[in-house]
Structure formats: C-alpha cells, structure tokens
Amino acid sequence: MYSHDTQLRTRYSETDQMGYVYYGNYPAYYECGRVEAMRALGLSYAKLEESGVMMPVLESYSKYHKPGKYDEQLTIRTHIPQLPTARMRFEYEIFNEGQELIHSGWTMLTFVNMETGRPMRAPAVMREALAPYFDEK
Amino acid sequence: MYSHDTQLRTRYSETDQMGYVYYGNYPAYYECGRVEAMRALGLSYAKLEESGVMMPVLESYSKYHKPGKYDEQLTIRTHIPQLPTARMRFEYEIFNEGQELIHSGWTMLTFVNMETGRPMRAPAVMREALAPYFDEK
C-alpha cells in the first residue's frame, strides 16, 4: 500500500451556517489529497490530462465522524490500496489539529482516453511509479 | 415510500475543466432535492433549524453513471424509503433532460438538538407528515 499525507487549512467559504465545513466540500479535499499523493510519486495529474488521459470519478463514499471547523489545519491521509488496472481506488482519512479522525472516505476512479472518450488501463508511468509499493515476493 | 421530483439547472460555476459538472457538486444537488422533498410535505428545513433541530449528514454515497453537462435542466428524484427514527435516509436519482439516469446516491442524516448538541429522534411533525406514505397494514 502507498500512503501520503497532505495538509490544507479549511476556508471560511467552506463553512456553512451550522458553523462546520459543509459536507459537500469533502470530495474537493479528497481531490487535494490524491493529487498530492500522486505528485509525491512524480506523477502530475495536470500533465496526465495534457497527455490525453483523464480520470473521472465513478463512485464516492464519505463518512462524517466529527465536524470540520473553520481555520483548522487538516491532514488528509491518502491511501492507494492496490495497483491500478482499469480502475483506481483511493482511500482517505482526515484528521484535525488534535489528530482526531474526523472523516473517512474513498473514491473509485477510472481512466479515459480523452481523444476517443473510451476507458483505458492505467498508464504505464503510473503503474511503474506505484509498483515498488506493491512488490510481492 | 415517499418520492419527490425537483428540478435545477446546472451552473457554469459547477462545471470543471473536463467540461462536466464537478463530482463534488452532487452533494449540494442532493441537498436541494431533500429540502424540496421536505417542503412539499409542509416541512421547512430552515424552520426546523430555527426550532433548534439540525440534521447533519453521517454518511454519503455517490455513483456517477454519466457526466452532468453545463446548462442542463436536471431532475433530482428524492426518495425517503423509511419513516425516520434517530436517523433519516434519503435516496437520490438524477436524470438529464433526455430522462437518462446520470447519477444516483444516498445520504444518511441524523437529528441533533442544537441547544444540547445531543442526538435526538426525528421531530413528531416530521414523522406525522411522512406517516401517510408508510401506512402498513
């Protein structure tokens, strides 16, 4: 498994009148987590799209353990539990400044060839970057 | 089961550079659906909060069947499959203008007494408004 931590500070625009982070903002936090997890492997999602591959989301699941609060520095822990094939799963744990788990979730993404609009397998560069974390004997 | 349809037009602000509705905007669409589903029963979520009850989301699941596009008039079909007790489940189906199912999902919400911060059962007014749709015999 590959794991990566990234941090972001919650914004006023992301709160709602309950005084919490609005529940619909977590998928954008996931995106920050997975983009930075890929960047740490040398993979730029922006460059992936420039090369003609996009990764739309097929499914998403969110569990709200505790509310997120304004101006907290959250830690997004992103896990890639398997080598991607036609699909790629990301799992997320979000911790507040007190290191409490406030949120968990996962997303299933796929790979689409932007020229043809058709699904494709994970690009070789991505599989190669991740392979060392999944070396089986 | 109780079901209600509401419509909304996708906004430019909700698209992303794939040219689709950004995946993180669907939870806000769910919220529009469930608020209008409640309003059609005579229940105002705004008034519920004024009366001291809020409904935070505990879990959310989203399935992306087809992309949402800019400026489409979407139909959000909201189902309430059970009478609420300590929790309340909403299910959503989202159709595009061609009546294709482009998205489905569900959310599980709970009831919180805003004064004490503690969980509570669904308010009587909500159970009474929904009861006729769940008359078992």
Add this chain to the structure above:
Amino acid sequence: MYSHDTQLRTRYSETDQMGYVYYGNYPAYYECGRVEAMRALGLSYAKLEESGVMMPVLESYSKYHKPGKYDEQLTIRTHIPQLPTARMRFEYEIFNEGQELIHSGWTMLTFVNMETGRPMRAPAVMREALAPYFDEK
C-alpha cells in the same frame, strides 16, 4: 435598456458560519442572472460556446447592502445598459423575499473566438436580439 428578472433559492452550501450567503457566491448568482436574461432573448450561452465564442469576465464589482439568508427565494434583476460591442456590461440588483435590495453589482465581459483565442466583437445574433431594446431615433 434591457432588463430581466430571474429567481433562485439560496442553498445551504452557499451559507457560511456567519449564517449568511458567503460573499464569494454572488458572482455565481450574477451568472445565473445573465444567462437567464440572455435565454429570455432567445440566446443560449451554452450554444454560444458550442459555436466557438466564449465570454470571459474582465471586471466585476459587488456591493453588499444586507446579508442574504439561507432558503430565501432571491430575485436577480439583470440589466443590459448598452448594446454590446467588443465588451458587454451586465448590471445586477438582488432582492430578498421582502423585495428589499440586498445586493448590487456589475460585470464587464468580453468576447473571445475560442479557435484563435483572440478577442472579437459581439456576435451579430446577440446584437440583433438586443437591438429592439436600444432603438434610437
């Protein structure tokens, strides 16, 4: 001058922890206003883009008279004060349910040929649709 009213209901996702509509959401409301103002003239912004013309925003100004509140049905009054040339100005007044002016603003947009990336004049179809409102003697 051409004017058009459109209505939208504020969403929970648009509130912030002050309990008001977040100040950064008004430009998206402007967009709803101007798109519906154009639609009422038979002009679809979505089709304009499909025809290869986009309208990026050059400048925007916002004045916050009173807070917007959750679940209010707002009226967005959009004015087009002049026939568009290389630029197009939209002015907005936003009223709450009590018909109080809560917000005003304007945006200056331009026309870009999406193939060349270069500025262009307002498309003829737009000038023709608007001309009757600016008939000078």
Add this chain to the structure above:
Amino acid sequence: MYSHDTQLRTRYSETDQMGYVYYGNYPAYYECGRVEAMRALGLSYAKLEESGVMMPVLESYSKYHKPGKYDEQLTIRTHIPQLPTARMRFEYEIFNEGQELIHSGWTMLTFVNMETGRPMRAPAVMREALAPYFDEK
C-alpha cells in the same frame, strides 16, 4: 503599508469548462490572502470571531488580467493600505508561477459586534498590530 504573500494551489474544483479558474472563486482566494496576512501579524480571524467581532464584506472589486489555470501555485499578495478605523480595506495582487500578474482586486470590510449586530471600530489589538507599519513621523 503592510503587505504579505501567501501561496495556494488552484484546485480542480475551482476550474470551469473554459479550462480556467472560475471567476467567482477569486473572492475566496482573497479571503485566504487576508486571513494569512492577519495571521502573520499575530491576528487570528477565527479568534476574532470567537471574541465576538465579525468582519463582513461591504464591497468587492475584481480585475481579471489573465486566466488562472489548474494546479498552478498562485501567490496572493495582500496589502493593507491604511490603518483600519470603522472600515478596513485590503488590496490583492495574484501572480502565477511565472510571476505574471493575473488578477488584482480589493475588498472593503467592516467590523460588527456579534452580540448587538452593530458596527464598531477596529479592535485595539488589530490597530496595535498594524500601527508599526503606518508610523508617521
């Protein structure tokens, strides 16, 4: 004058189908800029609100010089041009990774006593933190 630079990376959720940062996202970037500018002075906006003072926005102006792009590390340069009195002005310049000015703007904020809902003067702690930058001889 007091000035402060903060950086943020544009998110996919902030792009629109033009492939640019949606024009309505800049006010949230301003907020990041001014909150960090205040934090660098030892002033926490979150704590200010906890102490019963909020700072709603009265006016906002935005000028779009060049498009913001996905995944760019933007620099938000925030200027406080005057000591705050009943109002407080912030000015912003936003630079892309190539140090090009892509955006400029300003906001005028005010101070509200959250208990009474009435306007008030800038809190002493804020005036004191800023005074050294405005020492006139």
